[in-house]
Every structure is written in structure tokens, then in C-alpha cells.
Amino acid sequence: MTTKILCVADGTITPSMMSDMLVLEKLGAEVTIVEDTDMATIADVTDRMGLIERDGIDAAPRCPALVDSCADADIIVVHVASINREVIEKAKNLKLAAVLRGGIENADTAALAERGIPLINAPWRSANAVADFTVGMMIAENKNIARSHKLLMDGVWCKKYSNQSHIRDMRKCTVGLVGVGNIGSRVAKRLVGFESRVITYDPYASAEQVAAMGIEPVDSLEDLLSQSDFVSLHMRISDATHHMMNADTLALMKPTAYLINTARADLVDEDALASALANHQ
Structure with a gap:
């Protein structure tokens, strides 16, 4: 047949x-x-x-x-x-x-x-490209790359940025990965090369899988948020993860931390995020 x-x-x-x-x-x-x-x-x-x-x-x-x-x-x-x-x-x-x-x-x-x-489906299809972009976003924000370019194109020579007090080498940063599946694991591999301290909260990854990546597991999302200089989201959208970054969880992040979301938009409550940014939280 x-x-x-x-x-x-x-x-x-x-x-x-x-x-x-x-x-x-x-x-x-x-x-x-x-x-x-x-x-x-x-x-x-x-x-x-x-x-x-x-x-x-x-x-x-x-x-x-x-x-x-x-x-x-x-x-x-x-x-x-x-x-x-x-x-x-x-x-x-x-x-x-x-x-x-x-x-x-x-x-x-x-x-x-x-x-x-x-x-x-094809879970690995864009994994490397997204992992590259994720780390690129971290570096661009930390080092003000896009911001500097925009100011220079506008004819402005900026010598002090809003994040001046916490511009750091990646090797001195703690990066929290929420999820270490096909994309998160590749982000981890890249960050280990930068000598960053990488921690993860992923209830679906075994201790053995995390250890093989050379990174540290934490017990809860709350632990990850409170420790991280960068929080990077790599979860699927579901009833459990919808708006996982909300007013309560955003409040646990360091005031100097960066939130990187190269996963699904609805992982983040955008109204809560806008409020946190407006209030310099």
C-alpha cells in the first residue's frame, strides 16, 4: 500500500x-x-x-x-x-x-x-541560533552595545550609562537558566566558555543531566531569581508556565538583573514587567 x-x-x-x-x-x-x-x-x-x-x-x-x-x-x-x-x-x-x-x-x-x-516536531531546529542570540543579548545589554551604537548614530558621546555601577565581565556574573532543554543546554555550554557561574532551575532535568553540563542546579525558581545577574527563560508555554514571570517573581530579582526571554512571550506578564521597569524595581 x-x-x-x-x-x-x-x-x-x-x-x-x-x-x-x-x-x-x-x-x-x-x-x-x-x-x-x-x-x-x-x-x-x-x-x-x-x-x-x-x-x-x-x-x-x-x-x-x-x-x-x-x-x-x-x-x-x-x-x-x-x-x-x-x-x-x-x-x-x-x-x-x-x-x-x-x-x-x-x-x-x-x-x-x-x-x-x-x-x-523538530525541537532542535533553531536551538543553536537561539542560543547564540540569547548570549548575544546578555553581552549587548551588559556592555551597552546597541545602546552605544544608537547614541553614536544620534551624535551623542555617552561616558556614563544607567547600568554603570554593574557593568561586569561575564566571568563575574551569575546566569540563571530557567530550563535546560535543547536551547537552555546550549546556552549553558556557551556561558561555561565565558567562565560565568551558571545555575538552573528545571524540574524536568535530572541531577545527572545538569551535572554533565558543568552547571549548578538550584531547588526553586525563587532561589534562581534571587541569585542571578541574568535570568534567561527557556520553558515551553503551558498552564504551569503561563506568566511565570509576574509581579511576585519579578520582585525576587536583583534590581540590577537582566531578564532575557528568547522563549514564548506569555511566560512573562507584560503589564507586571512594565510596572517593574517604570518603578525601577
């Missing part, structure tokens, strides 16, 4: 990129590639990601090309197009769903579970 694979391209994973899946036809599969034309650009794709993360999969528009083509698909592969309940119910032969990104917010996990259909 031929395995029918339906792939949905968009403005980031383009049809030409998705065409790499055609190699599976050498193994006897039948590969069909359609395109979600509502997400023709990278901006469209990132806007859709944000919509789904904020408001859930049901807030996203249906993908007509996916709905119209999924009836006999054995496998559905998407990037950001929604594998929603409508698609799952229509795809009577569906045996596997795949999302080509770290997050799985654009798949209805409950509806898939009801049918016993496994869902796979």
Missing part, C-alpha cells in the same frame, strides 16, 4: 524547500505539496505564530489547501499551518502528524490524542 504524505509549505518553509520531501517517493511514498497562501511571507508566518501562542489554535484561520487535500493522507507535514480538529476529523486515514518547528501550538494535541495519532 502506498503511503500518502501531504506537505503544507508557507513563506518560511517554501515549496522549493518542502520539495526535499519528494525523496520519500524513492521509498514508495506518494508526496503531495500544497501551500498556505495566507502565509506568503516570513512576516505572515511570525504573525500567525504569535496569534496561535496568544489565543490558541482555534483562533488561526483554516488552511483551505490543507483541508481540501487531507482526506486520504496517511501523514500530514506542516510548518505553521494548523492541524486543527477539522483537518483531523476529515483525514480518516491519518496515522502521523508532523510539525517542522520546535513548538507544537499549531496542532490540536487533544484531537490527535483522541484518535491515537502521534505528533512529532
Whole structure:
């Protein structure tokens, strides 16, 4: 029996990129590639990601090309197009769903579970790039790199910054990583190279895993926040992590600490963060 694979391209994973899946036809599969034309650009794709993360999969528009083509698909592969309940119910032969990104917010996990259909994703896809960016943000803020550039472009020669009293080498900083999965572990590896003291709170990582990274576990988020010069978030969004950085937890941070969030926006209560910044907390 031929395995029918339906792939949905968009403005980031383009049809030409998705065409790499055609190699599976050498193994006897039948590969069909359609395109979600509502997400023709990278901006469209990132806007859709944000919509789904904020408001859930049901807030996203249906993908007509996916709905119209999924009836006999054995496998559905998407990037950001929604594998929603409508698609799952229509795809009577569906045996596997795949999302080509770290997050799985654009798949209805409950509806898939009801049918016993496994869902796979690509958790390492952007891990190195995000880890690089995370450490870059730490250095840029600590050393005022972007701030200095902006002032120089404005014709201003600044010799004293608001963080002047606590500009430090990274080797003298304690960095707290909230989560050391695919991205957090790579951030840890980079920071160990800077000779930073790296601590972590991750209830899903074993003591052996943390020890292998050469970093220190702490017993609670509260411990991490009170000790860290940088707090870097690397958790998935869930009921347990939604607004984990709120008025109470932000109040535990050092007044001189930096909060770096290269994970999901809703980990942080933005109103509470704005208040903490406005009050110089």
C-alpha cells in the first residue's frame, strides 16, 4: 500500500524547500505539496505564530489547501499551518502528524490524542541560533552595545550609562537558566566558555543531566531569581508556565538583573514587567 504524505509549505518553509520531501517517493511514498497562501511571507508566518501562542489554535484561520487535500493522507507535514480538529476529523486515514518547528501550538494535541495519532516536531531546529542570540543579548545589554551604537548614530558621546555601577565581565556574573532543554543546554555550554557561574532551575532535568553540563542546579525558581545577574527563560508555554514571570517573581530579582526571554512571550506578564521597569524595581 502506498503511503500518502501531504506537505503544507508557507513563506518560511517554501515549496522549493518542502520539495526535499519528494525523496520519500524513492521509498514508495506518494508526496503531495500544497501551500498556505495566507502565509506568503516570513512576516505572515511570525504573525500567525504569535496569534496561535496568544489565543490558541482555534483562533488561526483554516488552511483551505490543507483541508481540501487531507482526506486520504496517511501523514500530514506542516510548518505553521494548523492541524486543527477539522483537518483531523476529515483525514480518516491519518496515522502521523508532523510539525517542522520546535513548538507544537499549531496542532490540536487533544484531537490527535483522541484518535491515537502521534505528533512529532523538530525541537532542535533553531536551538543553536537561539542560543547564540540569547548570549548575544546578555553581552549587548551588559556592555551597552546597541545602546552605544544608537547614541553614536544620534551624535551623542555617552561616558556614563544607567547600568554603570554593574557593568561586569561575564566571568563575574551569575546566569540563571530557567530550563535546560535543547536551547537552555546550549546556552549553558556557551556561558561555561565565558567562565560565568551558571545555575538552573528545571524540574524536568535530572541531577545527572545538569551535572554533565558543568552547571549548578538550584531547588526553586525563587532561589534562581534571587541569585542571578541574568535570568534567561527557556520553558515551553503551558498552564504551569503561563506568566511565570509576574509581579511576585519579578520582585525576587536583583534590581540590577537582566531578564532575557528568547522563549514564548506569555511566560512573562507584560503589564507586571512594565510596572517593574517604570518603578525601577
